[in-house]
Amino acid sequence: MRDIRVSSLAEAVDGIRDGMTILISGFGNAGIPVELIHAVIDQGAKDLTIVCNNAGSGRTDIAGLLAAGRVRKVICSYPKSSGAVVFERLYAAGRIELELVPQGTLSERMRAAGAGVGGFYTPTGAGTRLAEGKEVRHLNGRDHVLEMPLKGDVALIKAERADRWGNLTYNLAARNFAPTMAMAADLTIVQARRIVELGALDPETIVTPSIFVDRLIEVPNPEPAGRP
C-alpha cells in the first residue's frame, strides 16, 4: 500500500543533510511552506543551497533559515523584495552566495530536471550579464543561451488538499512554483492544509500527481510567511 503520510514535521524533514540543495515553493508570501521550513531550522542541516523565487522577508521561514546561518547559497530571481532584511544584511556582509536567474529560466531549469531534459536553449538572458560564461548558440534567427537542469535533493512544498498517495491541489496563486519543484527533487516533502480520502480528489483536477510526492503531513492552519 502506498501511504506517504508521516506523523510529525520532524519525521517529514528527517534525513536532510548538510550541503543539500532545497527547493522551496512560494512567490512573495503565497505558497511558502512555513512549518516545513521551521522544521528544517529545528532539524539543524547547514551549508544548504536554497532555490526559491525570493530570498525571504521578515524574520520567519526563509529569512529565519538564513538568519540561523544554515544557508550557503541562494538561487533565485528576485532577492530584493521589500522586507528582505536578513538576506540584505548577509549579502552585504559577503556571508551568502547569490546565483541570480531570470524567473522563467529558473522555473524552466527545474522543469528540465523533473522532465529528464539534459539542457535547453533559451533566448532569455542572451547578451546580458546573466549569460556570462554560458554557451551561446544562434537558433531560429536568435541568440540562445544553454541552460542546465536545476535539481533539488529536497523540495519543500505547500499544498491545499492531498491524499495518502500524494496527489495535490493548491489554493489560487499559491500554486506558483510548487508543481514544478515537486517534479524536480529527489525527495519531495509536502505540507497540506487538509488530507482527504483516497479518491476524494477529482482525477481531472489534480495538479500534482502522486508520483512526484514522497512525504506528506497535514498542517491545518499554516502560519503566514514573512512575519517580522
Next chain:
Amino acid sequence: MRDIRVSSLAEAVDGIRDGMTILISGFGNAGIPVELIHAVIDQGAKDLTIVCNNAGSGRTDIAGLLAAGRVRKVICSYPKSSGAVVFERLYAAGRIELELVPQGTLSERMRAAGAGVGGFYTPTGAGTRLAEGKEVRHLNGRDHVLEMPLKGDVALIKAERADRWGNLTYNLAARNFAPTMAMAADLTIVQARRIVELGALDPETIVTPSIFVDRLIEVPNPEPAGRP
C-alpha cells in the same frame, strides 16, 4: 471584447493553406477532432504535413485526409495502429513521407515550440536509428540528442468544455496531446462539446488557458474517430 467563437466549421478552418503543418490532437481514437478534420477535407488545402501520434485508422478523419491525397508528410510516433490501412497503403506505395519520432520526444518538441525553448537535449533515442544525423552531446554522464521545437501553423483540437475566451477542459484520457498542441501552433482551432458562459469554468481546473486558443466552435455530438 474577446470572443473567439465562430459560426461554422468552414469558418473555423478558413485560411488553412497548402503546405501548412497541422497538429492534430488525439491518441488512438480518443480526442481526435473529427469534425474539424472533415472541415479541412472540405476546405481543400493540400500538400500538408500532419503531426499526430497515430496515422489514422479506418476511413474517416485522419485516414480520410490521407485518402484524399492532401498529406505530403506525417510526423508521428506510431503509424502502424491496427486499422491504419490507408496510411499503410500510401506508405508502401511511397506516396507519403514519414518522420518517426519517439512519443515523448514528439510531445516535448511541441512543448518546446509552445514554451519558447529553442532546442533541448534528451537521452531518448541516443544511439538509435532515430538519432541518425542529430547532434549528440554527453551531459550528466549520458549521451543526449539535440531535438528542435516542432511548431504547427495550425492545431486542430477536441475539447470538452470551453468559454468565449477559449479556456478549455477535456474529457479523461481524451486530453492527451491537446494541451501541448494548443500551445504549439500559430492558429489553434478548437471544437468543444459544449460552450459555457464566461466564468462558468473553475479558474483552478481549466486545463488549457484562453491565451493558447484562437478559434472555437461547438460540436455537441462529435462523431467517433476511425470509422470504417
Next chain:
Amino acid sequence: MTLTREQLAARVAADVPDGAFVNLGIGLPTLVANFVPADREVIYHSENGILGMGPAPKKGEENPDLINASKQYVTLMPGAAIVHHTDAFAMIRGGHIDLALLGALQVSATGDLANWTTSPNLLMPGVGGGMDLAVGAARVWALMEHNTRDGQPKILECCTLPLTAARVVDRIYTNLAVIDVTEDGLVVREMAPGLDFAELQRRTGATLTLANDWRAIGLSA
C-alpha cells in the same frame, strides 16, 4: 510641457488593444490599467500564474493567496485561469503575450532595453521576470521619464547600464514623446503639446526622425 505620470499612463492605455493579452510591469505600467477604456476587454497576465487578473479587491476582501507579480492583492475576472509558474512563463517565453508594458531605465536606438539594475557591480540585484518578458512578449513597449532626475537622456545610441535584452523594444512612451523603434532608427510619432523637435532631440541621446504625420500627444487624463 511634459506629461504627468497619469497623463502618460492614459496615453499608453489608449493604445492597448481590445481583447489583448497584456502583462504590466511594476510601477508606471501597472498604472496603465486604470486608464484603459471600460469598453475594452483586456486580459491581464501575471507571471506568478494568473491569466485574467482583475483589479485590487475591496478593503477586507484581500486573499493572501491571490497576489500579482508585484505582490499586491488582486482579484480574478470571469474567465480567469490559474496556472503554475512554468506554464505562466511558457505564455511569456513562447510569444503568446500580445503586449508587455515595461518600465525602463534606458532604451537604445536599436531597441535594447536596460531596466533591471542601475548597479555596475550587481550589489543587491533582482531580475525577476523582466528578461523573460522583454525577450518573449510579441510586442514590448517601454515606459519611462524621458530624462533622469539630473537631466541625462535615457534614450541612447547604446545603453550604458546592464542590458535586460537586446533589440526587443517596439515603442517608447515617455513624458515627452511616443517613439517607434524601427529598422530605420527612432521615429517620433507624437510629441508633448508645445514641445518642439529640436528640444526633444536635445534631450535625447540618440538620433531621432520626426514622422511626417507626427502629432501632439492627445491628453485625456
Next chain:
Amino acid sequence: MTLTREQLAARVAADVPDGAFVNLGIGLPTLVANFVPADREVIYHSENGILGMGPAPKKGEENPDLINASKQYVTLMPGAAIVHHTDAFAMIRGGHIDLALLGALQVSATGDLANWTTSPNLLMPGVGGGMDLAVGAARVWALMEHNTRDGQPKILECCTLPLTAARVVDRIYTNLAVIDVTEDGLVVREMAPGLDFAELQRRTGATLTLANDWRAIGLSA
C-alpha cells in the same frame, strides 16, 4: 521444462513491489497485472496520461475516452490522476516511473534493448513510447521468450536488430530463466525447473554466469 506465458507473467508479478509506480508495455507485460498479489497496491501509469489505471471495465461500461497506451478500455483507481501527454512523459523521462516492464526482441549482455522493429529497412515502423520508457524508467525489466520461433537466441553479446536504447535493461525474464544484467555480465538467478545450466547457456547468445545462490523458478500460476 519451459514456463508458459502465464507462468512467466506470474513469476514477474511476484517481483513487482508494493506501492510502486509501474508502466506495462504492450503484450506479455500487460498480462503481468493479472498476477500481482491482491494485497499489493501497484500504481499503473499509461503514457497517454493516466496515473492510477485500473483493470478493464465491465462489458457495457467502456468509455472511449478512457483507454490505455495499447488503446484498450481501462478504468481509474481511487487516487488516479489525468495529465496531458507531455506531463505523462515527464514522469517517464524524468525518472519517476519506478519500473517499466517491456517486451523485448533482443537484449545484449550489457543491457542494450531492441524491441521496436524487426525490420532493417524500417518498413512500417512504429516506435511509440518505447524509447522513452527504456531510457527514462528507474528500472527496466525485459520480458520475452528465451529463443525465437526458429530457435535463435534473443540474448546476445550485441543486438543485431535496431536498438531501442543502450545499456538500460536491469533484469531479463524469459520462459527459461531470470537473469540480471550486472557490471560483471549476465548472472542467472533462477532457471526453469529441470533445466540445466549447460542447456541454458547453449540456448543463449552471450556468456552467462550462474549465481551461487541460484534457484529454480517458483511456479505459482
